[in-house]
Amino acid sequence: MNKAENILKTIKNAVFPRFCVSCRAEGRLLCDFCNANWQPPSISLKNVVDGHLASFNYADPIARQLICAWKYHYDQSAWEHLKSKLRPGLANLRHIVHARKIEAVVPVPLHNRRLCERGFDQAVEISKFIASEMDLPMVEVLTRNRSTGKQAEREVEERVQSMINNPFVLKSYSATKLPTSILLIDDVFTTGATAKAASEILQRAGVKNVMVYTLAKGK
Structure with missing residues (x-):
């Protein structure tokens, strides 16, 4: 990521802060704590x-919200989280x-x-x-x-x-x-x-x- 992209990302995060889909903590789509404790079958x-x-079970609120964030808003971080849980x-x-x-x-x-x-x-x-x-x-x-x-x-x-x-x-x-x-x-x-x-x-x-x-x- 170059300097311009970093600046744009910082501005975007300031204007549209991100919240964890599970605990609503500000900062990421899925915070480190919730990511570590989320264990899909x-x-x-x-x-x-x-x-x-x-x-995944679509009734799982974390899985559902990550899929929707990726599918409807093309949030690549959501797809990266999903892939990390798929790999095991x-x-x-x-x-x-x-x-x-x-x-x-x-x-x-x-x-x-x-x-x-x-x-x-x-x-x-x-x-x-x-x-x-x-x-x-x-x-x-x-x-x-x-x-x-x-x-x-x-x-x-x-x-x-x-x-x-x-x-x-x-x-x-x-x-x-x-x-x-x-x-x-x-x-x-x-x-x-x-x-x-x-x-x-x-x-x-x-x-x-x-x-x-x-x-x-x-x-």
């Missing part, structure tokens, strides 16, 4: 339910990936309009991180041709209904065929409707095994 084989695996469980995830013979990581894409509003695609960022840690390729083979709105603001039944007409389509893929075993990645798993819709498109294209990984599970 580790990834393990027993956490795999119906082909889905998550690192990556050895177990690597074992699961190997056992399932996963060949590639595929992000669940945002619609272009949502991508323009947000400025980045959180599923792509998660996928890049996991792909790098698992030494797997990330392949962006899906596109979303219809906006389904903000799923976080919908009730359970509305989320399911929004996926009845599948919003995903397969991109033209340059390789001779898709990988046969894929790790599908998104940020939050609630009803599973989004993951199911994306999985259906992949399976129609010949993918035999789709395992789903999300940062968090739950409403």
Whole structure:
């Protein structure tokens, strides 16, 4: 960080002070004390339910607020905190990936309009991180041709209904065929409707095994 960036950061922190999402102490998004005492459950084989695996419980207020700070405000410090808590469980995830013979990581894409509003695609960022840690390729083979709105603001039944007409389509893929075993990645798993819709498109294209990984599970 150069001198100008340091000055801008100091001004920003003075005008918009940061508070810990847990104890509300001023200074950081997650203070050292709360960070040290926050111990999300580790990834393990027993956490795999119906082909889905998550690192955090969305009911955990710290996890939820960090995800929201990153997702809706592009707060990179939130993403760094989340990654630091993901890393201890990556050895177990690597074992699961190997056992399932996963060949590639595929992000669940945002619609272009949502991508323009947000400025980045959180599923792509998660996928890049996991792909790098698992030494797997990330392949962006899906596109979303219809906006389904903000799923976080919908009730359970509305989320399911929004996926009845599948919003995903397969991109033209340059390789001779898709990988046969894929790790599908998104940020939050609630009803599973989004993951199911994306999985259906992949399976129609010949993918035999789709395992789903999300940062968090739950409403």
